[in-house]
Amino acid sequence: MTHRTAPPAPATDLDxxxxxxxxxRTTARQLLAEDAxxxxxxxxxxxxxALRGHIQLLVPVIEALTLGLPNDDVPKACALACxxxxxMRLRLGVGGYPPVRMSVAMKLARSVNALCDxxxxxxKD
Structure with missing residues (x-):
């Protein structure tokens, strides 16, 4: 009997x-801009x-970018904390009342901005 294994996950091709x-950033700005x-x-x-999708896309990319950095690298630690x-914010519920829904969306928007940073x-080169 042969055993099969799952194919390896594709590597993130950042280039x-x-x-x-x-x-x-434009998506996040729709909720966070002073004149929103x-x-x-x-x-x-x-x-x-859309913000959830942006986070789901950025998190593994940023984690991959930090792989080659030393463990004591401050930008690496900050990026991984972000x-x-x-x-954690992806685990937030939708919210039952309009102010709660807006609060959740604004938290996601702040995370998107931080991840973009x-x-x-x-x-940077």
Missing amino acids: HMPPCIATM KPVCPEELETLRL TREAK HYENLT
């Missing part, structure tokens, strides 16, 4: 398809889902 940081306009419940849900916080810092 091939980098995340679109500008798009991610109120959003209807349907648009808020769309933004929440990824842990973002993962770390991505840019880790990919």
Whole structure:
């Protein structure tokens, strides 16, 4: 009887398809900008889902970028702390009342902004 193993997970190819940081920041800005306009419940849900997707895309990319850095590297420690916080925020529920839903979406938007900052810092030449 032969035993099969799962194929290895594909490696993250950071040079091939980098995340679109500008798009991610634009999405987050819709909730965080000082002059942000109120959003209807349907648009808020769309933004929440988009922000979750941005986080899910950025976290493994940032974790991969930190792999070659020394363990005592401060930018590495900060980036990994940010990824842990973002993962925690992905576990937040939708929220039952409009203010709670807005609060959850704004927390996701802040995580997206922070992850974008770390991505840019880790990919500087």
